[in-house]
Amino acid sequence: MNGLQAVFLLAALVSLFSAAMVVSARRMMHAALWLVLTLMGVAVIFVTLQSSFFAVVQILVYVGAIAILIIFSVMLTRRVMEDHGDQILPGWRGAALVVVLLFAVLVGFLALWQGFTALLVELPPEADNLLELGKALVSPQGYVLPFELASVLLVAALIGAITIAVDRKEERGG
Amino acid sequence: MLGNWLYIGIFALVALIMPALTILIAGILSPKRPDPIKNSTYECGVETVGPNWTQIKIQYYVFALVFLIFDVEAVLLFPWAVAYQFLPLYAIIEGVLFLLILVAGFLYAWRKGALEWF
Amino acid sequence: MDFLRDPIGFVIQWYVGWLAGLGLPAVWVDVIAKLTGALVLATGAMLFVVFLIWYERKLIGRIQDRFGPNRVGPWGLLQPVADMLKIFTKEYITPIGADKFAYNLAPILAVAAVLLLWSVLPLSMTVVGTDLNVGLLFLIAVGGLGEMSYILAGWGSNNKYALLGAFRLVAQLISYEVPLVLSALVPVMLAGTLSVTGIVEAQEGVWFIVVAPAAALIFFIASIAEIGRSPFDLIEAESELVAGYNIEYSGLKFGMFFVAEFLHAFTVSLIFATVFLGGWRGPGAEEIPILGFVYLMLKTFVVYFVTILFRGTLPRFRIDQMMNLNWKVLTPLSLALIMAMAIAGGLTRDLPIFWQVMAFVLVNLLLLALTDQIMKIARRKKAKVNLAIGTGQPILTSSTKHGTGE
Numbered sequence: 178m179n180g181l182q183a184v185f186l187l188a189a190l191v192s193l194f195s196a197a198m199v200v201s202a203r204r205m206m207h208a209a210l211w212l213v214l215t216l217m218g219v220a221v222i223f224v225t226l227q228s229s230f231f232a233v234v235q236i237l238v239y240v241g242a243i244a245i246l247i248i249f250s251v252m253l254t255r256r257v258m259e260d261h262g263d264q265i266l267p268g269w270r271g272a273a274l275v276v277v278l279l280f281a282v283l284v285g286f287l288a289l290w291q292g293f294t295a296l297l298v299e300l301p302p303e304a305d306n307l308l309e310l311g312k313a314l315v316s317p318q319g320y321v322l323p324f325e326l327a328s329v330l331l332v333a334a335l336i337g338a339i340t341i342a343v344d345r346k347e348e349r350g351g
Numbered sequence: 352m353l354g355n356w357l358y359i360g361i362f363a364l365v366a367l368i369m370p371a372l373t374i375l376i377a378g379i380l381s382p383k384r385p386d387p388i389k390n391s392t393y394e395c396g397v398e399t400v401g402p403n404w405t406q407i408k409i410q411y412y413v414f415a416l417v418f419l420i421f422d423v424e425a426v427l428l429f430p431w432a433v434a435y436q437f438l439p440l441y442a443i444i445e446g447v448l449f450l451l452i453l454v455a456g457f458l459y460a461w462r463k464g465a466l467e468w469f
Numbered sequence: 470m471d472f473l474r475d476p477i478g479f480v481i482q483w484y485v486g487w488l489a490g491l492g493l494p495a496v497w498v499d500v501i502a503k504l505t506g507a508l509v510l511a512t513g514a515m516l517f518v519v520f521l522i523w524y525e526r527k528l529i530g531r532i533q534d535r536f537g538p539n540r541v542g543p544w545g546l547l548q549p550v551a552d553m554l555k556i557f558t559k560e561y562i563t564p565i566g567a568d569k570f571a572y573n574l575a576p577i578l579a580v581a582a583v584l585l586l587w588s589v590l591p592l593s594m595t596v597v598g599t600d601l602n603v604g605l606l607f608l609i610a611v612g613g614l615g616e617m618s619y620i621l622a623g624w625g626s627n628n629k630y631a632l633l634g635a636f637r638l639v640a641q642l643i644s645y646e647v648p649l650v651l652s653a654l655v656p657v658m659l660a661g662t663l664s665v666t667g668i669v670e671a672q673e674g675v676w677f678i679v680v681a682p683a684a685a686l687i688f689f690i691a692s693i694a695e696i697g698r699s700p701f702d703l704i705e706a707e708s709e710l711v712a713g714y715n716i717e718y719s720g721l722k723f724g725m726f727f728v729a730e731f732l733h734a735f736t737v738s739l740i741f742a743t744v745f746l747g748g749w750r751g752p753g754a755e756e757i758p759i760l761g762f763v764y765l766m767l768k769t770f771v772v773y774f775v776t777i778l779f780r781g782t783l784p785r786f787r788i789d790q791m792m793n794l795n796w797k798v799l800t801p802l803s804l805a806l807i808m809a810m811a812i813a814g815g816l817t818r819d820l821p822i823f824w825q826v827m828a829f830v831l832v833n834l835l836l837l838a839l840t841d842q843i844m845k846i847a848r849r850k851k852a853k854v855n856l857a858i859g860t861g862q863p864i865l866t867s868s869t870k871h872g873t874g875e
Contacts, residue, residue, distance in 0.1 A: 191459070191835065194847060206624055210621070213617060223361075224421065229603045230602075232356075233603045234606070236613070237610035238423055238426055240647070241614070242415070244617070245368045245415055245418075245620070246415040246419055249636070252406065252411070252636065253409060253411075254405070254406070262599055305433070305602065307603065308433050310430040311429075311433045312442075314430055314431055314434075314732065315438060316442065321445055325448060327449075327450070328425055328427075328450075328452040332453060332455065332459075335416070335417065335420045336456060336459060338413065339413065339463050340579060351428070354599075358503045359589070360505050361601060362587075363585055366585050367578075368649070370577045370580040370725050371488065374725060376557075377557045377561075377721035378561060380557055381557070385558065389562055392626075414643065418533045418647055421650070421651070421800070422650065423645045424648040425647075428654055429654065432654045432657040435661065435811065435814070436697065440814075440816075444815075445537070451650075451808070454585065458860070462583055468792045
């Protein structure tokens with residue numbers, strides 16, 4: 178086992194463990210903080226895949242923005258800091274069965290997927306993969322449609338959130 | 352690439368350990384005389400009432416959401432900005448179009464009063 | 470002679486050569502060399518704070534017509550050292566009901582997030598922590614990690630004031646990250662790379678502050694807001710929040726937040742000097758790398774000086790004013806700036822570089838003038854509304870009707 182594999186294993190273990198803690202932590206705030214650790218672990222995994230851009234984006238967007246958003250929404254709720262109730266749902270066996278089945282189906286499909294066996298294409302050493310990504314994003318042969326659609330999607334998310342949040346604000350304050 | 356990240360990883364460890372060590376050393380040097388009054392939560396001289404949980408107002412959430420939208424947008428634009436000098440004019444316009452769609456959403460948020468603090 | 474031209478680079482080369490001569494495997498040589506570099510840089514940065522505190526206190530003193538520290542050592546230079554020794558022996562008071570882990574992790578994380586910024590900044594031509602190909606984005610992302618430490622502090626302290634202060638601070642930080650990120654797109658467009666070293670190299674002919682003054686201004690204002698300095702020091706609002714997120718901290722744990730703040734203030738100046746003021750570039754900096762380091766420090770101290778001037782002269786914003794400045798001035802301006810610069814650059818692509826730069830400058834200045842005019846009109850409108858409401862009454866603008874408190 179070389180150093181890279183050790184780092185990957187460690188990051189994967191930390192992510193999995195903290196992901197389990199997210200769903201089992203008693204306090205909502207703790208769950209949110211464990212989620213941050215999970216996301217950091219994923220960022221490290223991106224690093225081991227030599228994808229600097231996605232590692233940094235993972236930290237910037239997920240840890241810096243989404244985690245904060247989740248923490249804010251936790252704080253929006255009333256008095257849920259202490260959760261003394263039972264942590265386990267009555268029908269957990271059925272849920273567990275569905276989850277295991279779903280996981281099996283997912284693994285099955287991924288195993289059949291051709292992309293798994295595809296070899297990585299080495300870029301020439303002087304090429305900047307970020308530059309190639311930028312070119313591909315706006316080239317008509319590349320991803321220009323998804324790129325513009327992403328903008329539409331973002332606007333839709335913005336409008337949806339405002340519709341929910343601002344209406345409630347007026348209800349409360351006005 | 353990995354060499355760079357190895358350095359950053361090492362640096363992150365050092366950056367975490369150093370303040371931790373300093374705090375630890377100071378903890379050994381400093382006196383420890385806790386008492387219930389000293390350790391009670393500070394609240395302008397009176398004792399705290401109720402749980403220390405304040406429900407924040409929804410405006411925080413709205414700002415966090417607008418921030419998230421713009422963060423994602425900037426992340427999508429960074430590769431475009433890197434390639435900017437090699438792009439033909441129509442590709443530049445595509446980037447501007449991307450921004451314009453978002454500006455429309457931003458103006459909507461503005462008109463709806465989502466950007467007001469109160 | 471080599472030593473005189475580039476002492477730091479020379480020592481590094483000598484050290485790595487010495488390590489390699491010990492007969493260790495190449496991997497270990499690499500790791501040990503990197504560990505040493507990180508240790509030296511991080512220790513240096515943390516000790517540098519001692520000087521920064523003195524510099525800032527002295528300057529603020531002068532601005533307020535005082536002497537500043539002048540008793541301990543020459544010009545009071547040893548005052549921060551004495552303060553440091555004192556804070557080392559102060560008791561840690563942990564509030565009852567504190568979330569121990571979050572409470573103790575917060576000050577460490579606050580310092581670590583700032584220190585980590587130093588790992589990708591080029592200090593001279595030969596002395597670079599590491600040349601990451603996404604360096605600029607890394608700087609912004611890691612700067613955002615600091616927010617987590619404030620949330621941990623506010624949450625862990627088991628105090629309402631701390632919690633409120635932390636959330637206010639985080640709301641401010643994330644809001645101002647928007648113009649920060651957007652204005653950072655402009656130097657990336659001009660340099661064609663995200664690597665910080667690449668951005669410095671791209672400023673060989675002309676600094677980016679000359680090409681894009683509006684972007685530099687937005688970046689600078691957003692940076693000041695990111696470090697929470699006056700006029701954006703709402704987190705420190707003593708009268709409202711009794712110091713905010715760090716109220717329950719004492720001893721060196723409190724000191725660590727202070728260290729993080731001062732170091733962050735200097736680091737954002739360093740980032741600004743690197744991204745917009747040409748970094749280590751200057752006459753003769755390529756032949757004699759140590760000169761580059763001197764230039765960089767000079768530029769950084771000029772920027773730092775301006776932030777302290779801001780701190781010493783401007784009154785604190787109200788929170789709604791601060792949010793308005795961000796969402797209604799800086800963000801639209803930076804959005805317009807990116808679009809205008811992209812189009813201007815695209816249209817003037819075939820012209821000589823001089824005209825291209827002129828087009829960029831023109832677009833920037835035009836947008837700044839336009840923003841100024843719009844702000845003036847908006848202010849006049851608001852003044853009229855306030856007049857119409859009458860005198861002696863608290864002025865309720867339409868925006869306050871939703872106020873529900875916090």
